Amino acid sequence: MERFEMIHKKFGFGCMRLPMLENEEVDLEQVCQMADYFLEHGFNYFDTAHGYLGGKSELALKACLTSRYPRERYILTDKLTASYFEKEEDIRPFFASQLEACGVDYFDFYLMHAQNAPTFEKFKKCRAYETAFALKEEGKVRHVGISFHDKAEVLDRILTEYPQIEIVQIQFNYLDYESAAVESRKVYEVCEKHDKPVLVMEPVKGGNLARLPEEAQAILDELHGGSNASYAIRFAAGFPNIRVVLSGMSSLEQMKDNVSFMEDFKPLDEREHEAVRKVCDVFASKQIIPCTSCRYCVDENSCPKNIRIPDIFAAFNTKKLFGDWNADFYYGAVLTAEGHSKASECLKCGKCERVCPQHLPIREYLQQAAAEFEH
Numbered sequence: 001m002e003r004f005e006m007i008h009k010k011f012g013f014g015c016m017r018l019p020m021l022e023n024e025e026v027d028l029e030q031v032c033q034m035a036d037y038f039l040e041h042g043f044n045y046f047d048t049a050h051g052y053l054g055g056k057s058e059l060a061l062k063a064c065l066t067s068r069y070p071r072e073r074y075i076l077t078d079k080l081t082a083s084y085f086e087k088e089e090d091i092r093p094f095f096a097s098q099l100e101a102c103g104v105d106y107f108d109f110y111l112m113h114a115q116n117a118p119t120f121e122k123f124k125k126c127r128a129y130e131t132a133f134a135l136k137e138e139g140k141v142r143h144v145g146i147s148f149h150d151k152a153e154v155l156d157r158i159l160t161e162y163p164q165i166e167i168v169q170i171q172f173n174y175l176d177y178e179s180a181a182v183e184s185r186k187v188y189e190v191c192e193k194h195d196k197p198v199l200v201m202e203p204v205k206g207g208n209l210a211r212l213p214e215e216a217q218a219i220l221d222e223l224h225g226g227s228n229a230s231y232a233i234r235f236a237a238g239f240p241n242i243r244v245v246l247s248g249m250s251s252l253e254q255m256k257d258n259v260s261f262m263e264d265f266k267p268l269d270e271r272e273h274e275a276v277r278k279v280c281d282v283f284a285s286k287q288i289i290p291c292t293s294c295r296y297c298v299d300e301n302s303c304p305k306n307i308r309i310p311d312i313f314a315a316f317n318t319k320k321l322f323g324d325w326n327a328d329f330y331y332g333a334v335l336t337a338e339g340h341s342k343a344s345e346c347l348k349c350g351k352c353e354r355v356c357p358q359h360l361p362i363r364e365y366l367q368q369a370a371a372e373f374e375h
Contacts (some may be wrong), residue, residue, distance in 0.1 A: 004167070006108070008175060010237045010245055011262035012045035013038050013255075014201065016294075017248035020034055026056050030288045031064040036331035039073060041259045045244050047199075049079040052054060062103035079113035080128060080148060083299075088127045091344040095135065101172045108142040111169060112201050114296070114357060116150035117167040122159055122241070122375075129162050139268055143167060147201065149357035152186035167243070169178055171271055174235045174276045175209060175283055175290070182358065184265055188239065197243040203236040204229050204247065206292030209279075213321040216282040220276050229254070230261045231268065238267030242315060250322055273352075286364065288320055290358060291311040297352035297362060305341040309352060309362060331373040344370035 013034070019027040030156055035046075044067060048057045058078070065074060084094050099105065112123055123129060128168050135141040145167035159165060168191050176182040209232040212220065220228055229247070230306050237245045245262075249255045268276070291313040296302065296333040298309055303325050310336055336342045343366040352362045 004243055006044075007244060008042055008044045009257065009262065010243070010265055011043055011233070012199070012244040012246040013043070014246035014248040015046060015048040015057045015061060017033055017250045018053060018057060019252075020248050026060040026128040028060060028063050030252055032068070032212075033059050033252050034249065035065050035068075037252065037255055037259065039069065041263055043259070043262075044073065045075045045077070046241050047077045047246050047248075048102070048197065049081060050084060050094075050101070051081050054299075055101070062101060066103040070103075071104065076102065077109035077111060078102060078107050079133065080123075081113040082119050082122055085126060085128070088131065090229070091126065091128060091131045092135075095131075095140070098139070098210075106140045106142065109145055109167065110143075111167075112133065112144075112146045115146045115154075115158060116357075117147045117154050118269065118354070120154070124161075133164055142242050145169065147199075148187065151258075152183050152190045155187055155190045156193070157188065159196060159205075163194070165196065167199060167200055169246075171202045172198070172200045172236050172239075172242070173203050173205050173209060173232055173290075175205055175280055177280075178279070178291075187371060188241070192241050198241050200242055200245040201238045204232045205290070206291045206294070208290070208292070208317075211321075212279065213282060213286060216279040219278045219282070223272060223275055225272070226261050227257050229257065231272060233258060234261060234268050235276060237262070237265055244351045257332060286321060287319045289360070289368075291317075291360060293367075294316045294357060296355045296357060301350050301356055304349060304351070305345050305347055306339060307341045307343065307346060308335045309366070311335050311371075312369050313365060316365075316372055319372065320339045330374060331369075336353070342374060344369070344374055345372075 019030045021027050046061060048061055050058060077160060078098050085091050112128060132144045136144055143166045146165055147169035170186045170187050171182055172188060176184040178185060210229045212228055220231060233245055233247060236242060247258050253344050291310055293310040295310055315327040318366060346363060346366045348363050356362060
């Protein structure tokens with residue numbers, strides 16, 4: 001932990017879900033307000049990647065953060081993503097383009113992005129880790145880490161092969177804590193075993209733990225405490241080896257709410273822990289799709305039929321959880337319009353499943369969505 005004392009407090013600004021305008025450009029005015037508020041309240045950790053918002057996240061940070069504040073005021077993390085290189089010689093030019101896009105001379109943290117068993121093999125073949133360690137020696141990166149989406153045994157292998165890794169970013173929230181697919185608890189325990197501090201992504205599970213079904217909402221309402229997101233973020237931040245919990249905030253209002261309970265952080269008490277366990281039971285009783293809308297399945301031409309997979313799953317969940325029949329109209333008039341295929345038109349090629357960080361059976365879920373919306 002002492003290696004990263006420059007990180008102030010336990011809360012970070014994840015820049016994958018920035019506020020957007022109707023023309024699909026980033027709302028830079030609001031992002032400036034959010035960055036200002038974040039820094040004014042003593043926080044300083046910002047996280048981005050080139051693929052976030054189709055390259056617009058890095059540029060937004062240049063416009064709203066790095067061009068407006070001295071370098072020592074903030075900690076900036078960026079990532080090396082597999083889809084942006086095919087050989088070792090591609091990595092340094094890509095890295096240089098990221099520095100330029102962000103408007104900085106170095107990154108405080110540079111993460112090998114979305115590591116799983118097959119991606120790790122590509123990174124090894126292209127000597128991506130060795131390149132990152134060399135960039136650290138040159139002063140262009142302060143710390144090298146990974147972001148991880150796979151089983152605990154795969155993380156154990158990566159950290160054993162590359163003990164130079166300094167920090168690990170994992171998906172960690174109370175709904176995935178005992179998940180057989182995500183293995184949040186087991187992955188966290190591997191980090192402890194290797195003495196690696198943890199960065200948390202998806203503490204609110206793509207917003208799923210902020211928008212609760214009625215029965216679950218009633219459980220948290222009985223606490224007479226904070227927002228739904230506050231319980232999720234405080235759950236994650238309460239573990240001793242967790243250094244930063246990232247929140248992908250998309251409005252100044254969300255920023256203010258998160259800062260309100262993380263500025264003077266207090267872990268969940270036993271009554272609150274019992275409440276979130278009951279919320280997990282409610283989710284377990286529902287037929288929902290645990291998609292976080294990371295959009296890896298539709299980015300970079302992952303779906304040859306151009307199916308709006310995350311949006312269809314969100315509509316499916318909305319209908320299942322809240323009985324919102326508007327989801328049917330939304331599916332027919334929006335999600336499958338303008339050149340986008342229906343769920344039933346899935347080719348079952350499996351490209352989406354190979355890049356899904358949640359390891360979801362997407363093809364099976366699309367069949368369920370087709371049965372629900374196309375009957």
